[in-house]
Amino acid sequence: MIEARGLTKEFGKFKAVDNVNFKVESGELFAFLGPNGAGKTTTIKMLAGLLIPSSGEALLSGISVHDNPVEAKKLIGFVPDEPNIYDKLTLREFLDFVADIYRMDRERAREIAEYYLEIFELTDRQDELMQGYSHGMRQKANIIAAMIHDPQVIFLDEPTVGLDPRSARLIKDILKKLTKEGKTVFMSTHILEIAEEMADRVGIIQKGQLKFVGTVEELAMAQGSKGSLEELFLQLTGSEEDKELISHLKG
Template sequence: MIEVENLTKSFGPTRAVNGITFTVGDGEIYGLLGPNGSGKSTTMKILAGILGPTSGRVVVGGVDVSQDPRRVKEITGYVPETPVLYESLTPVEFFNFVGSVRGIPREELQERVETLVRAFGIGSYLGEMIGSLSFGTRQKVSLIAAMLHDPRVLILDEAMNGLDPKSARILRELLLQFREEGRSIVFSTHVLALAETICDRVGVIYNGEIISEGTVEQLKEFAHEESLEDVFLKLTESQDEVSSIVRALKNAL
């Protein structure tokens, strides 16, 4: 379970996250949605123990992030918005490195690597330098690395970026399976139709604050809209702007 209470994060005079509160239960997929610069990635880095909060309380799997960020990293699988990998290593070398850091027994690691590599279809790239791989393949490497230690909590920041349709479908099915196993998942995406399909609850973050939260149906009812995309645009005050831009394009083209 994840508990976030009055979380703030400042970088100098800039407050990226401004007093947000939410929870994610065991066996729940929570969608954290917001435009670029809204505070999503900062929040997720704090949940993963990468950043410390300026104030507030964050507990992940019963562990306070401020008091024991190392333990949080042990129980969490984190995929950042842009893959952060050792580009001079091959995927196999990188997985072995992650396995050694995580303390995964060799046979167990090999079995997990083989299963996930087969699922995401990167077997032909295992001997290539990571730096030479396409963005989508690097994203798959990042996803596999995040799952190798069988984490109780998954923090996925735009994890669908660069994935082909087959791999995106496989990831979606994996997340649904993890939910059935009782894991807590925080998931951000700009593909709102996907969020509408898999998220149990959604929090819309805007200018560092959660401005609305609930099930997709609750948000639709609140905003008087029929799709999560329209709800998102309305809540983030983008609906009129988008309509204006589309009209201008139609007149110009």
């Protein structure tokens, strides 16, 4: 469903993403992990058609994102890392706008919208201008907008940031349900417990290079040690000093 073929992005002399290759199948939840500035958001932007790669290719259901961006974008729902929304629109107007962009039947769009609005407890506030929304409400609005056209592939960049525990739990349940329905979920996160709990496979990127792709068990085998994803992640991405510090703190 999602395929990265030698994806590379250079900003001047700086290589943000360096020859990244992987495949994510339908019905799979893929967690993309890495330290700050590792290249997670840049990779997601290239996969979602927001950034043109310096070299390599991104494919969605076999459609090249860069050769045929409009067709590829019809398949995706995208939740950006910062929940920016149109302040001068109400949530209802915003969702109608997104539904019309996807040429959805209005009644069907409204049904889906009502379903998610109910889940996220926004039904009573959908006719307010979004300028008064909190960070968490904005994030929820973005998630509903990404889901409203029933996308085949969902990209989420740090989706649980700013959400209350109940909403974070809801997001996890929704994503699990979607993968059971055969949808592909590609999610970047810093919260390793979420990745460990939910992801079928994880990808770990550091300094633009993909260090590992596989299940958590495969990661443990590759590292030759047992432990939580957090420990395995730090072992893989931390420097020698970090490793010493971790073992020192553990006593």
